[in-house]
Amino acid sequence: MTELVGTCPVRHGSHTSMEAGPKNWWPKALNLDILAQHDTKTNPLGADFSYREELKKLDVEALVADVKELLVTSQDWWPADWGHYGGLMIRMAWHSAGTYRIADGRGGGGTGTLRFEPLNSWPDNANLDKARRLLWPIKKKYGNKISWADLMILAGTLSYESMGLKTYGYSFGREDLWGPEKDTYWGSESEWLAPSDERYENVDEPETMENPLAAVQMGLIYVNPEGVNGKPDPLKTAAHVRETFARMAMNDEETVALTAGGHTVGRTHGNGRAENLSPVPAGANMSEAGLGWNNHVSRGVGKDTVTSGIEGAWTTNPTQWDNGYFELLFKYEWELRHSPAGAQQWEPINIAEEDKPFDVEGTARQNPIMTDADMAMIKDPVYREISERFYNDPEYFSEVFARAWFKLTHRDLGPRERYIGPMVPNEDLIWQDPVPAGRTDYDVAAISQRILDSGLSFTDMITTAWDSARTYRDSDKRGGANGARIRLEPQRSWHGNEPERLNRVLAVYEALSAETGVSVADLIVLGGNLGIEDAARKAGVEVSVPFHPGRGDATDEWTDADSFAPLEPVHDAFRNYLKKDYTVPAEELMLDRASLMNLTAVEMTCLVGGMRVLGTNFGGTSEGVFTDTVGALTNDFFVNLTDMLYVWEPSGFNLYNLRNRTNGQVRFTATRADLVFGSSSILRAYAEVYAQDDSKEKFVHDFVAAWTKVMNADRFDLVAA
Incomplete structure (x- = not known):
């Protein structure tokens, strides 16, 4: 046999190509990956690791001191603006937490997934990879006693403290995931920053944005800083800001406070040529060491950095917590101009020299800037009234912002009983869904x-x-x-x-x-x-x-x-319920519900089969009730589902008949949420286990375990503190 000299032994693309794999070959196949996102095999810390136990060993005082020292210790490879990393760290914490949306509770900073794609490479997150690298020495020092998720939010909160804000508090307790959240839908667009129209029925009606999305474009955290679809119009932008922040559970006052407070410190970067930047982290060469947006053509750091393309600071003193944002916003008239990178931004007319902030190296003064969202704070009548209140009462503004920042960064952490650490505030807040303790001393x-x-x-x-x-x-x-x-x-x-x-x-x-x-x-x-x-x-x-x-x-x-x-459960496959006919198939909706409930595919299978024979369908319907002994926790659902005696035939939207091959009689009726357990190869494998003659007791015990998990899912008091 002749040896093929020089042939590479690796089958290129067979394991790594995004084009390969069953989902690409058969796009209609049910993808169960969203029910396996917490697979313990991906966790390098092991199944026995308890973050809450590690937190007990954390020297919080030392950690806080180390973070605050880092904030004012500029590094040559990525120098700090004005010698303070506060603005960068706040942006990192904000963008970690700011993806949260109330529609499905997904996103947010609770799992540290800003470290992974797609968030790691979103255009709106440009150069936040540098913020995490700056924090790495601290993460390395404290190891598993502090998660990335906690450290990122802590760094932002301490940045505000370092610059003079009296913060409301902080809680540890965010446990890292070790890969992207597979169940989070970020939109259907195929390109970054595609026109907003793609996720709206009518872009002029912000409430028509596709649920559960909250950001106006793919790759943005909130709204386009240059205006809707990049066209400046503060009133139109205001409507989109209002809808976006409402989808994060923020009211108008919180929205103005967060916008102003986020822009009281730090700056934007657009003093260079964007075409000189290397690709985003996910597309960068290996020599970039996992970083993206690097500039190997010109200096590309400090005052020459390009991030959003907008260039400038919002306030005269961008490393101090003060009322400078509102002072400049109300003091001057503003007009549209372009940054060196070509981005549209608002700049003041005839500003006094002493009101101009210095550039990041402190060598020359430059104009402050406002984005279209900032101008919305004084052009929209409701926002303007709130802005005037904050302008006239800086202490009230600081208090409202501190509380709104706490809400922003803690919303997805859960109820207060999950909070950990010496900086946890004592007050109960309505958005924490407080529940009084119940009795335990009864028979x-x-x-x-x-x-x-x-x-x-x-x-x-x-x-x-x-x-x-x-x-x-x-x-x-x-x-x-x-x-x-x-x-x-x-x-x-x-x-x-x-x-x-x-x-x-x-x-x-x-x-x-x-x-x-x-x-x-x-x-x-x-x-x-x-x-x-x-x-x-x-x-x-x-x-x-x-x-x-x-x-x-x-x-x-x-x-x-x-x-x-x-x-509100507008669909629940466990009770065979659909509030109305949806374009998304019932089985896909079932996976979404099971994922939110933190169920595995096996638990989902077991619960659906059990709920059917228990006769718990919405409205008492018979679809999927494959048994003659309704109310008995038998494995009949799986036995009849896998029995080749029956032919499945469509009978209407989401409805099927199971017809006896021998006599032609319809024996059972079903929905897609029933039959998928016999048609999906993976789910059928689980169904076959429960259909076996030796699985009757196993099914009952597995159902009880899954049922108990659902009943106790919110009993955080049962988890070791």
């Missing part, structure tokens, strides 16, 4: 009997418990059964909660709560558990569903009803 067996004697059906008990708990979102740790907000508006009236049935069940639980002092939240979960135990018993399996008392009942006064509206 669970006696209360269980009271529930059993109440006249509620087991289906009512199971369904109500599920509806209460299914609102949990692991993305921002909101929702769940604790607090029993299902008995409050807006949840009590949600279509998917079947208000008429729900109110009947809640009346029983509320009366029992009044008699016993046990929270409605505990009664709801306990009732669901009793229903599961009965269903398992009917299937011939004795099982005890774990129950942990201590849930409390939230109040209307401490429930931000508006921010709870996005938690």
